[in-house]
Structures are given as C-alpha cells and as structure tokens.
Amino acid sequence: MTTGPTRLSLSTFRRRLAGYDHLLLMSDYDGTLVAIRKHPAQAVASRSLRELLQRLANTQGMTLAIISGRSLREIKRLLPLRRIIRAGNHGFEITGLGMRIVLRIPPVARNALQEVGNLLRQRLGKIPGCLVEEKGVTVSIHYRRVPAQYLHQVRQNVRAVAEPYLCQKVLRLTRGKKVLELRPPIEWDKGKAVEAIWRHVAQRVGSRRVLPVYCGDDVTDEDAFHALRHQGVTVRIGRARQTAARYYLPSPKEMVRFLKALSCLDWHARRAS
Numbered sequence: 001m002t003t004g005p006t007r008l009s010l011s012t013f014r015r016r017l018a019g020y021d022h023l024l025l026m027s028d029y030d031g032t033l034v035a036i037r038k039h040p041a042q043a044v045a046s047r048s049l050r051e052l053l054q055r056l057a058n059t060q061g062m063t064l065a066i067i068s069g070r071s072l073r074e075i076k077r078l079l080p081l082r083r084i085i086r087a088g089n090h091g092f093e094i095t096g097l098g099m100r101i102v103l104r105i106p107p108v109a110r111n112a113l114q115e116v117g118n119l120l121r122q123r124l125g126k127i128p129g130c131l132v133e134e135k136g137v138t139v140s141i142h143y144r145r146v147p148a149q150y151l152h153q154v155r156q157n158v159r160a161v162a163e164p165y166l167c168q169k170v171l172r173l174t175r176g177k178k179v180l181e182l183r184p185p186i187e188w189d190k191g192k193a194v195e196a197i198w199r200h201v202a203q204r205v206g207s208r209r210v211l212p213v214y215c216g217d218d219v220t221d222e223d224a225f226h227a228l229r230h231q232g233v234t235v236r237i238g239r240a241r242q243t244a245a246r247y248y249l250p251s252p253k254e255m256v257r258f259l260k261a262l263s264c265l266d267w268h269a270r271r272a273s
C-alpha cells in the first residue's frame, strides 16, 4: 500500500538537516509562495514575503533558489532579491550566484513557438478570460477565468493549432493548473534544473553535504520531486492524490509560516541537532 505525503513539521525538518553543512532551499513561486489568483498578474509577493525571502537568502549556510514556469524576467520583477538563484521557464533559463544556463532552443522550435503564439492569440483572443502568454521559450494558455461553456473551444483551438507541431515533434504540450503549455521537445524540466542547481551549489560551497529541498504545488513540480526523491526533502503545497513528494504543507500561507519559523532558527543549533 502506498501512503501519501506526511505534513512537514519543523522538528522533522531539523532532523533531516542533521549532518549537512548547507541547506539548498528551492521553491516554485505560483501556488507555493503566493496563492494562485485569477490572473497571473495579480499573484504578487507582498513586501513582508520579499523581506523574509531576502533574510533566508542572506543566511549563512543556506542558498535560496526560485524555480518557476514564469519567464526569468517576470521572476526578477516579482522577486527583486539579491544573492539568489532564479530559474525561469521551468528551468530553461537559470541565473544567479555564478550560475548561467540558457538552453539552446532549436531554431525550428523557436519559429514554431512564435507561429503558435500568433495563431493562438488570434483564435483565443475573443474567448472571454483566456490569456495567451508568450514567454520566449514557452507559450502558456491560461484558462482559469474562462467560463465553462467556452472551455471546449479553448481546448479545440489549442489542439488544432498545435497538432502539426506536436506530430512532427517540433513542440510538446504539457499541462498545469488551468494552464496548457507548449514548449520545445527538449529533455529538460524542473527535475533536471534542480539537479543542476544542486551540483552548482555543492561546488560553490565546496561540500557534498548540501541538503536539497524542493517545494512546489503543480504537475511540473513532480519532476523535481522525482529527481530528489532519494536524497532531498520534497514538499508538495496543497493536497494531491498523486505526488512523489514525501511531505506536504496545506497552502502557500502555511508554506510562508514554515519559512518564517525556519528563518528564526539558529543555523548552528540547527546543524548540531
């Protein structure tokens, strides 16, 4: 019988930290640090959250990384923090603390993304509440605000526009919470991104005893949970029936509460326990 994730407590976390030199805290943004809003533009980090994250980023013995499906530029705008690693577009672009990964997108996929972006904007532009977001290396179709009677139309149009590219394996289609996403068919996801960040941080701090932690709320975060399932602490935000995460926290609010508690701990005491 498989058991679901257990609720993460600070005492469990402290136990997991024992024996490690460094904590690599990696987190998704939407639905994890901030609640999902009807429009992505409304999901803004409060000043107190930004200050909390900066405090964590400044803590010695800790590295903070934000990994999101949003573009790198968006993440920078939403979280204008120092001393952090940022990964945008599900890890297709990673920068910060000496890291710089920008995946090379085949020109044929780049052109295809531009074409589908244009076509989808034309076709879905008239559907109320539908938002087509072109993020350079991915195109997202948000349908959270679309009235139920139009949902079929959204799916039908996305399928019709994307089909030729999917058949030729020029693009692939992924799903998230009320979002469809078209991306290049590159074997790269949040799982590969967290592994690359983990390697980089271990090298940077000169220790193999870096504990990787990943917190996320959506289907794309499952790749990161899988990547860290043996050696990391994996936390799914919200309840999910199917998840590879070992732990959960019920909401972004609880996640922030947990981070606050973490920021109050004395780092040396944490390692000694």
Ligand SMILES: [Mg+2]
Pocket (backbone or CB within 6 Å): 028, 029, 030, 031, 032, 216, 217, 218
């Ligand atoms: Mg999310």
